[in-house]
Amino acid sequence: MTNIEDETWNWPEERWRARANRVRAGKQLTPPWPEGKRCAVALSFDVDHESCELYKGGKSIGNIAGGQYGSRRGMPRIMSLLRKYDINASFFVPAVTAKLYPEEQRAVVDEGHEIGLHGWIHEFNSLLPQENERDLMMRSADTLASITGARPVGIRTPSWDFSEHTLAIIREMGLLYDSSLMADDSCYELLEDGEPTGVVEIPVEWVRDDAPYFSMSLARSLRPHISPEDVLKIFLREFEHAYQDGEMFQLTMHPDVTGKRSRIWILEELIRAAKAKGDVWFATHRQVAEHASIDL
Template identity: 35%
Template sequence: MPESRFNVSLTFDPDGCSIWAGTFQTQNPSMLSRGEYGPAVGVPRVLDLMRRKDITASFFIPGHTVCAFPDRMKEIRDAGHEIGHHGVFHENPADFDRDGEREILERGITILDTVLGVRPIGYRSPAWDLSPNSIGLLKDAGFLYDTSCMAEDFTPYYLRVGDKWSPTTMLEFGETSDFVEMPVTWLLDDFIVFEHIWGSQEGLRRPRDIEELWREEFDYGYANCPGGSMTLTMHPQVIGRGSRIMMLERLLDYMAGHEGVTFEPLGVVAERWKKANELEAWKAANPTHTGVNAITNL
């Protein structure tokens, strides 16, 4: 692999039916079928595109999807893609106390190990929701990185454990840990711009509009953040639609036309970044993230 001037990590969340049954708690078979489209149609299209472009991606899979569609999820594994933890029922970790959150985390690990033979090193929370306990639990569980937070755009960073905050008190920064964050943003997520949810989310944007938006984000990162990494977050049930998968292919061709661009999965990038950034040296160079100079008594 040549040295990367700028990396793009393609990440996919095969939520399947879990997002509709879990997050949206639907009892509507039609809405549930939108999730089924992902494993049935979207995943094969995504895997075909990744194969043709020779790209290894990261797939964050809820336990519910693994159990409902085990053969399709094994195709992802057998194609050599990274598999990460994405909850069990696409649940919000903040809905659980500490013990309950640990239990659902461990259940997801067990499902991935039992069905796919995978012990994930990366975690993405469903809908990027976290509780005040999440980061500490993930670190204790042995994960290398999370990809749910947004304090950077093209640069990984170390997460803190034990932050304290309230509506009426100053932010108290916790202890900076050696747990890596691979940052995300709603700006680079396909679900909110494409998926229509009656009464709450219009979606259904033109693919070429989103292609232009994502291309401009790439242009900025490539020009201004050498050595950086951009994360696209997509869902097979969304990006797998014909006009959208064509959009993604055009975008990949555009990115690949730039010298020094690589397409590596998040786990590879996180591991390399951690080796290159000794914790204490990084803390000294990043007081904004560590909060070492924060004032809490005024």
């Protein structure tokens, strides 16, 4: 029998209001882009590699090998493409991934890209006690800083799982931005219990993520259901509307997903389409957050 306190339809108004208002979107942050650019393009990559199997205690050698593909083939293709078009991007890296591939992360930073927090082992924050979540976030930041020499200023929570304590920890750590929530298309300031925090949110969205279109799971009978050509059309429509509105186009990709031979061209076509406009600002998430924060 469910405890009466867990029956949400019986919650008093102050309880559901407090839950709804714990973290909310505040002021929209869309200042004029630098150098008269009409639109910002913020490309990002979640460098999960083996952590997606390891976080759940999985023992599948096949899944671990699939994660390794992201480093062996996906990352070189992505890095080569960014180099070809002289673009800097943001890479969100679990600490375990960084410890498995320290040279990879150092190369990312050496080429001018940003590395951001993405958990310790791709854990779910909402399942952790507050003290454990805090410890893992602190240790992850220390690990990335020690490996790359660059301390992260932003975070993307693993699986975009944001607990009721996450924002307080972000503030304690003095992070500039988060990129895990979905309350807007444009940047906005995060509110905590109704109060401005000064933390910039660079919103994500499943529509602008490669994984939902190409995921594969034997356990759940999940199969890719859409062609790469159709995924490109979706991404391009998102970009075109962002351009028309003079706002931001943010995209989330994964080296083991977009880094496949039959998919890497999607990223290149997007870059070419944006470059063809002539007035698009390609920026890291840090650069976008720093610029957006001038409106705070």
